[in-house]
Amino acid sequence: MDFNTALTYTAAERFLRYVTIDTQSDPASPTCPSTEKQKDLGRLLVAELLEMGLTDAHLDEHGYVYATIPANTDKPEVPVICFCSHMDTAPDCSGTGVKPLVHRNYNGADIILPDDSTQVLRMAEHPDLKNQLGNDIITASGTTLLGADNKAGVAEIMDACYQLINHPEIKHGTIKILFTPDEEIGRGVDKADIEKIAAFACYTIDGENAGNLENETFSADGAMLTINGVSAHPGFAKGKMESAIKIAGLIIAALPHHLSPEGTEGMQGFVHPVDMAGHVETATIDFIIRDFDEDLLANHADVIRQITAGVLKNFPNASYTLEVKPQYRNMKNVLAQHPQIVDYGLEAIRRAGMEPKLCSIRGGTDGSRLSFMGLPTPNIFAGEHAFHGKQEWVSIQDMQKAVDTILHLCSIWEERSRLAP
Numbered sequence: 079m080d081f082n083t084a085l086t087y088t089a090a091e092r093f094l095r096y097v098t099i100d101t102q103s104d105p106a107s108p109t110c111p112s113t114e115k116q117k118d119l120g121r122l123l124v125a126e127l128l129e130m131g132l133t134d135a136h137l138d139e140h141g142y143v144y145a146t147i148p149a150n151t152d153k154p155e156v157p158v159i160c161f162c163s164h165m166d167t168a169p170d171c172s173g174t175g176v177k178p179l180v181h182r183n184y185n186g187a188d189i190i191l192p193d194d195s196t197q198v199l200r201m202a203e204h205p206d207l208k209n210q211l212g213n214d215i216i217t218a219s220g221t222t223l224l225g226a227d228n229k230a231g232v233a234e235i236m237d238a239c240y241q242l243i244n245h246p247e248i249k250h251g252t253i254k255i256l257f258t259p260d261e262e263i264g265r266g267v268d269k270a271d272i273e274k275i276a277a278f279a280c281y282t283i284d285g286e287n288a289g290n291l292e293n294e295t296f297s298a299d300g301a302m303l304t305i306n307g308v309s310a311h312p313g314f315a316k317g318k319m320e321s322a323i324k325i326a327g328l329i330i331a332a333l334p335h336h337l338s339p340e341g342t343e344g345m346q347g348f349v350h351p352v353d354m355a356g357h358v359e360t361a362t363i364d365f366i367i368r369d370f371d372e373d374l375l376a377n378h379a380d381v382i383r384q385i386t387a388g389v390l391k392n393f394p395n396a397s398y399t400l401e402v403k404p405q406y407r408n409m410k411n412v413l414a415q416h417p418q419i420v421d422y423g424l425e426a427i428r429r430a431g432m433e434p435k436l437c438s439i440r441g442g443t444d445g446s447r448l449s450f451m452g453l454p455t456p457n458i459f460a461g462e463h464a465f466h467g468k469q470e471w472v473s474i475q476d477m478q479k480a481v482d483t484i485l486h487l488c489s490i491w492e493e494r495s496r497l498a499p
Contacts, residue, residue, distance in 0.1 A: 084245070085241055085245070085481070085482075087237055087477075087478045087481060088236075088237045088240055089230075089233045089234050089236070089237035089474075089477045089478060089480075089481050090180075090214075090216070090233070090474040090477060090478075092126075092232075092233040092236050092237060093178075093216070093226075093229060093230060093232075093233035093472075093477065094178050094180075094216070095122075096119060096122075096225070096229045096232060096233055097176045097178050097218075097224060097225040097226075097229050098176055098177075098178070099115075099118050099119045099122065100115050100118075100167075100173045100174045100175075100176070101113070101115060101116045101118070101119050101165050101166050101167055101173060101225070101229075101259075102115075102166065102167050102168070102169060102172070102173040102174070103116065103166035103167070103168075103169060103259065103260045103261075103262050103263045104169060104263070105169060105263040105264075110140045110141065110259070110260065110265065110268060110269050111140065111141030111166070111259035111260055112166075112259070112260050112263060112265070113166075116141050116165055116166050116259045116260070117137060117141050117259075119165045119229075119232075120137040120141055120142075120143045120165060120257065120259075121137055123135075123137075123143050123165075123232070123236065123257055124136060124137050124143055124145075126236060127143075127145045127236075127239065127255070130239060130240060130243050131243055132145045132146060132147060132239065132243075132255075134146050135255075138269075138271075140259070140269040141165075141259035141260075142256065142257065142258055142259065142269065142270060142271070143165075143255070143256070143257035144254070144255065144256060144271070144274055144275070145239070145254070145255040146252060146253070146254055146255070147239060147242055147243065147250070147252070147253040147254075147255070148252060149250065149251045149252045150246055150249060150250060151249045151250060151251060151492050153251070153492060153495050155495050156250070156251025156252070156491060156492050156495040157251060157277075157278035157279065157491060157495065158251060158252045158253075158254060158276060158277040158278055159251070159253060159254070159277055159278065159279050159280065159281070159487070159488070159491055160253070160254035160255070160256055160275050160277040160279070160280040160281070160453070161235045161238070161253070161254075161255060161256070161280070161281055161282075161283060161484060162235075162255075162256040162257070162258065162280055162281070162282045162283070162444060162445075162448070162455070163228045163229075163231030163232045163234075163235055163257055163258075163282065163283050163284055163460070164228045164231075164232075164257070164258045164259070164260075164261030164262070164266050164284065164444060165228075165229070165232060165257050165258065165259055166259050166260055166261060166262050166263075166266075167223060167225045167227070167229075167262065168223065168227065168262040168465070168466040169262065169263065170223075170466040170467070171222065171223040171466055171467055171468060172221070172222045172223065173222060173223055173225060174222065175221075175222060176218050176219075176222045176223070176224065176225055177193070177218060177219040177222075178216055178217070178218060178219075178224065179191075179192070179216065179217050179218070179219055180214055180215070180216050180474070181214065181215040181216075181217065182214050183212055183213075183214065184207070184210050184211060184212065184213055184214070184215045184473075185211065185212075186201060186207070186208075186211055188200050188201075189215065189217060189471075191217060191218070191219055191220030191468070191469070192219055192220060193219040193220040193221045194219075194220030194221055194468065195220070197220040197468045197469055198469075199215075199217065199464075199469055199471060204463060204464060204469070204471070206286075206287050206463055209287075209288070210473050210475075210476075213473040213474065213475045213476070214473060214474040214475065215471055215472075215473050215474075216471060216472050216473070216474065217469070217470070217471045218468065218470065220468055221468065222468065223465075223466060223467060223468060223470050224470035224471065224472070225470070226460070226461070226462035226463070226465070226470050226471065226472040227262075227284070227460075227462045227465040227466065227470065228261065228283075228284045228460060228462070230283075230460040230461055230462045230472045230477055230480075231282070231283035231284045231460040231462075231480075232257060233477065234283055234460060234477055234480040234481050234484065235255060235257075235283055235484065237477075237481045238481050238484040238485055238488075239253075239255065241481065241485055242485065242488065248485055248488065248489060249489060249492045249493075250488035250489065250491070250492050251488075251491055251492055251495065253488060254275050254276070254277050254280075256270065256275060256280070258270060258444055261284075261443075261444050262466075264405070264442075266444040266447070267444050267447045267448055267451065270448070270451070272448075272451050272452055272453055275453065277453060279416065279419045279453070279454050279455070280445065280448055280453045280454070280455040281423060281445075281455065281456060281457070281458050281484075281487065282443050282444050282445040282448075282455055282456075282457045282458070283457075283458050283459075283460045283480060283484065284443055284444070284457055284458075284460055284462075285437075285439075285457050285458055285459035285460055285462075286459060286460075286461075286462060286463060287435070287459060287461075287463075288432055288459055288461055288476040288479050288480070289427055289432035289433055289434055289435050289459060289479075290434075290435050290437050290458075290459040291420065291423045291424055291427060291434055291435070291436055291437065291456055291457070291458055291459070292436075292437045292438065292439045292443075292456060292457040292458075293409070293410055293413050293420045293436060293437075293438075293456045293457075294370060294408055294409065294410040294437075294438040294439065295370075295406070295408055295409050295410075295438070295439045295441065295442045295443060295445075295446045296347070296368040296369060296370060296406075296408065296439070296440060296441060296442060297368070297369060297370065297371070297372040297375055297406070297407045297408045298366065298367065298368050298375075298404075298405040298406045298407070298442060298446075299366075299367040299375050299378075299379065299402050299403065299404055299405055300364070300365065300366055300367070300402070300403050300405050301364075301365040301366075301367055301379055301382060301400055301401065301402045301403075302362060302363075302364055302365075302400070302401045302403075303326075303329070303362065303363040303364075303365065303382060303386065303398060303399075303400050304360065304361075304362050304398060304399045304400075304401075305322040305325050305326055305329075305356070305360065305361045305362070305363075305386075305396065305397075305398050306322065306359070306360055306396060306397045306398065306399075307319075307320045307321050307322030307323075307325060307358055307359050307360065307361070307393070307396050308320040308359070308393075308395045308396060309357075309358045309359040319358065320393040320395055320396045321358045322356050322357070322358060322359060322360050322361035322396070323356055323357065323358060323361050325361065325389060325390070325393055325396060326354055326356060326361040326362075326363055328389045329363065329382075329385055329386055329389050330351055330354070330363065332385045332388070332389065333349060333351070333381075333385065334381070337349050337378065337381060338350065343440075345370050345438065347367075347368050347369025347370065347371070347374055347375075347378060348367075348368055348369075348378075349365055349366075349367050349378050349381060349382060350365060350366050350367075350368070351363050351364065351365050352364050352365065352366055365382060366405075367379060367402075368440075370408055370438065372407060372408060372411075379400065379402050382400060383400055386398050386400070405442075406442045406446040406447050406450070407446065407450055408446075409443075409445055409446045409449040409450070409454075409455065409456070412449040412450060412454050413449065413454050413456055415454070416454050418494070419454050419456060420436070420456050422487060422490045422491060422494070423456055423458060423483075423487060424436065425486075425490055426483045426484075426486035426487040426490055427458075427483050427486075429482075429483075429486040429490075430479055430482035430483045430486055431479070431482070432479060432483075439457065443455075443457050445457050458480070458483060458484075459476070459479075459480060459483075460472070460477070460480055461473060461476030461477050461479070461480055
């Protein structure tokens with residue numbers, strides 16, 4: 079079936095509605111979801127899924143949306159697959175009052191966002207715009223993020239559901255749908271019910287360039303460095319005070335550039351201080367440690383220890399502790415055990431008319447943790463660009479290609495399954 083000519087797409091129309099709902103998550107909140115407003119989008123999605131005829135669609139108390147598209151094939155052994163996107167937007171940039179704009183028939187010229195003329199999309203700064211000539215670009219108006227990360231993925235999955243229900247000629251097994259809260263603050267699958275999903279494989283729809291499939295993420299640890307200094311009255315501190323704050327500053331200044339985010343790229347890992355707090359007597363530095371090679375995480379933590387020990391040679395009465403905790407692991411380690419999951423994804427991209435590109439993510443996704451929870455999950459493009467900022471954008475045509483890819487994936491899993499007797 080040629081999806082490109084047979085389908086009337088709804089992804090863009092859905093996306094333009096979804097982005098106007100503020101779903102920004104909050105890392106300071108202890109609740110799940112971290113913000114109740116995420117449920118506003120969840121309730122809308124459930125209503126639309128129920129209207130499509132997915133009778134089990136529901137929003138749980140934690141803000142997760144679940145639904146099932148029943149199989150329409152005679153083949154009894156088609157594995158259950160799941161599609162997942164997250165509903166929240168990043169805390170980095172306002173998600174309140176998003177005004178989406180459609181720039182039709184992009185011609186390569188600068189796109190000036192009307193509510194802040196200093197926000198300009200230039201091809202030199204957004205390289206994938208060169209692949210968008212003649213396409214329709216969606217942006218925000220210049221004062222907020224757009225929310226393409228990941229409401230583009232949400233809209234694409236919702237459109238795919240609509241197409242599967244309205245085109246029974248597309249044969250497929252049982253399809254599970256999962257929309258998560260709080261992915262942007264690292265809690266996207268904290269309360270996900272894997273038993274309820276009961277799938278063999280999952281695909282997050284949360285990537286960038288059309289044609290990309292990501293099967294590898296960083297492995298990640300968090301490290302909390304606590305520095306115990308020596309406090310004294312500042313008027314009588316000579317020879318006594320050993321300020322934990324100053325020690326912390328020296329440690330941060332000594333971090334090597336070649337092991338910092340701003341000095342690394344590609345497959346290179348890093349050590350990154352993300353927060354610091356304290357006073358003269360005690361200070362803490364919160365680090366994130368990242369590498370594609372899990373074995374190198376311990377080496378990176380040793381760099382922190384070595385630097386700290388070196389700095390403390392000049393502060394003989396001060397001491398430190400370093401607590402390292404795992405955060406997530408490279409999903410490639412799990413996906414390698416089930417190569418067909420990635421292979422089928424690449425084939426679906428080809429069938430949708432693109433040359434697939436297998437990529438690594440310098441970060442993590444819900445799929446990282448889902449993979450280690452027993453649900454192997456690579457990441458497929460959603461077409462989103464310039465995430466977490468005011469220049470975020472997506473093209474309508476790339477969103478439609480993502481819908482095609484999802485539909486082809488459903489067909490491929492059905493085709494490759496064991497034939498009915």
